[in-house]
Amino acid sequence: MSIDAKLALDAFKIDEESHIQIDQTRCKERCQTRYCLYVCPAQVYTLGQEGEILIRYEGCLECGACTIACDTTLAWNYPRGGFGVQYRFG
Amino acid sequence: MAEAEKVEVVIVGAGLAGLACAYHLAAAGLEVLVIERGDFPGSKNVTGGRLYLHPLRSFFPHLWEEAPLERHVTKERLTAMGKGSSVTVELSSERFKEKPYHSHTILRAKFDPWLAERAAQKGAIIVPKSRVDDLLWQEGRVIGIVASEAEIHADVVVAADGAFSFMVEKAGLGKRRKPQDYAVGAKEVIELTSGAIEERFGLSHGEGAAQLFFGSLTEGMFGGGFLYTNIDTISLGVVVGINALMEKEPGFELHRLLDSFKERPEVKPLIEGGHPVEYSAHIVPEGGLESMPQVYGHGILVVGDAAGLALNTGLIVRGMDFALASGALAAQTIMEAKKRNDFSPASLSRYEELLKESFVLKGLETFREVPRFLQNPRLFNLYPQALSESLERLMWIGEEPKEKISTTLWREARRAFRFSAVRDLLRVWRI
Structure with missing residues (x-):
């Protein structure tokens, strides 16, 4: 079952502004490991063609694993009140 | 919310710890505001999971009788997984079938709104869809919070904002978050009929099963699988x-790991024909006592996951009972501080004392060494593999004559267990 199919099971209320910011230059220069690609259970982070990190903040499950793993550049906050994932089972 | 409102207590987060605290404070007549960023309490929360009720009965007498609990667990399974084999230990206990029941599976998006309702009945005000962005400070003490651009003043702020707590960070009470102190979990909720569940797990009506898995499913990584x-x-x-x-x-x-876990022959028939209805993920505090933040400051207390109150001993995983109890103890602390009208760290340090006297910190103290013990990769590759392979060889009858049991065991033991195993065993004895 693809990650997209998994995320499609969930209810999201998507904010127009992202709650995740990345300094792409710093990220490219300082980070060799790209842990965000693997620790995120929602595959919010993927690698772009230029080696940049693409962010699909819309599917973020708000777990916080990426910020714990990244010590370079990630600025992560919870989505604004009333936005983001809304679990119906939990 | 009007600007510069003042209440007696602001609680950040309507999860179990925050709601437990609100419930007790409101019952005592204090003015309590609980601020929740989700659409409703429970909408951002995830559990495995199961709630142990016995430790909580004295904190909340009779509260659980009406609670939206799922099944009471009467069957406990632990599975050590090798690559092509596995060993499962199953405990069925009549004692677990006696009322009041020992533990219950729950779903947070059902359970938390119910608890919020109970707290609201006592007089707590719960404000959903609102994210707390900052703490308000005056001369080194916390005097309130900022949420949705409104300032709310309070005698005490309770940080109940979960395993990734910005409030702990902003209050300067936490240590630097280390990756080894946290795990990340991913879960699917899979719909099946009640009858199919009872038949597959051999349960009577209303009974439940809990199963933990460790070994090759995590590819040698610290962690495991769970099924409730x-x-x-x-x-x-x-x-x-x-x-x-x-x-x-x-x-x-992680999501690929979950998919291969679902395909394992130990799991697949249990969920066959079921429909996944939700995918969720959350971090779990795994650092134990050593990685806990300071749980009190000037005008602030920290409860539940935000305080790192979770315990994984490999056999038992708990945190929700700790959260509920810590919320109740924070409420008791605040009521005592209110009588003295003193919310200084000296006054609020009472909370840490109460936690230490309770099952919460006693439990974390007893299992203090476990987080380091569990970092041992042999627990997740070598031992489960060796255990299931050895049993497989013992049970196997091939063309050649069967050798003595002791010969097989001795060879298997020599293959798998080196000197390090003696050290690992000694460490088990200490926990």
């Missing part, structure tokens, strides 16, 4: 240490 039966769903998931995921070569995504 709810009324008409199964909660199935994997949890892996964040540092283990970071160090894994080549990198491995």
